[in-house]
Amino acid sequence: MSKRTNAKYKIDRRVGENIWGRPKSPFNRRDYKPGMHGQRRQQKQSDFGQQLMAKQKLKGYYGDITEKQFHKVYVEASRRKGNTAEIMIGLLEQRLDAVVYRAKFVPTIFAARQFVNHGHVMVNGVRTNIPSFKVQPGDVIEIREKSKNMALVLEALSLAERDIPDYVDVDPKKMTASLIRVPEFAEVPYAAQMEPNLVVEFYSTRG
Missing domain, CATH: 3.10.290.10 (RNA-binding S4 domain)
Structure with a gap:
């Protein structure tokens, strides 16, 4: 088994949600992030923090694919005509x-x-x-x-x-x-709220 396979439930806790809707997710029992500070009251996230979390959640959902692969999907989506966020979801589902x-x-x-x-x-x-x-x-x-x-x-x-x-x-x-x-974003059965528009903002503001 790969490290990513063993760590799949850690992703749930890292992003603060049961993103696949799995009944065995530890987040069902411990709805806070891992680590000694996980139960602290969460401060309001900055725009960057929200964008980063949206990226981590969507990237994690598709098997925690590498940053290089995920960014490549964004680049391909941004080069096509249309809504980049919608196109990105379609490419991931393909x-x-x-x-x-x-x-x-x-x-x-x-x-x-x-x-x-x-x-x-x-x-x-x-x-x-x-x-x-x-x-x-x-x-x-x-x-x-x-x-x-x-x-x-x-x-x-x-x-x-x-x-x-x-x-x-x-x-x-x-x-x-x-x-x-190729599905539209609204058709994809995510168990948790995904915000691909924030992922696009994350990458578009960083060149």
């Missing part, structure tokens, strides 16, 4: 690990990254092991035949704690999924 997670083939976004990394997933019939691979609408994501009976997969498909969003079409029997369309 990541292969995000689609695997949305399809409920695995229980967590961290497991999705590892699942893809280990070569359990095919895109349009081709084995693909890059979690950041950009899925296009109409692409068919399929679990490899030898991986379909993994306990991780069977457990995830039975989870009742989250639903499959409308922009992902899933055949649970064949264990295939397809991205119907």
Whole structure:
């Protein structure tokens, strides 16, 4: 297991929310930040503090991807015409690990990254092991035949704690999924409030 996988619940406490809505999150029991000063009364955040927290929360939600990868998503979104915050969310949801997670083939976004990394997933019939691979609408994501009976997969498909969003079409029997369309921000089923507009402000004011 990677350090990021082991630290997934620390992200909840660091940002002060149960960002995936997981029932096992320690934030459900200790709704304060970690460390000896975690229970102190929180001071009002500056604009920079709010922007930084919005960035950390959104970056953490997608498996605590590296700063370099996350900034790259912002740069690509900012170069396109339209609402940069909306485009950024669409690009994050097009990541292969995000689609695997949305399809409920695995229980967590961290497991999705590892699942893809280990070569359990095919895109349009081709084995693909890059979690950041950009899925296009109409692409068919399929679990490899030898991986379909993994306990991780069977457990995830039975989870009742989250639903499959409308922009992902899933055949649970064949264990295939397809991205119907790139979603708008309002369609994405975040368990906690995300503020991509503040993430855009964070980067745009820093060049």
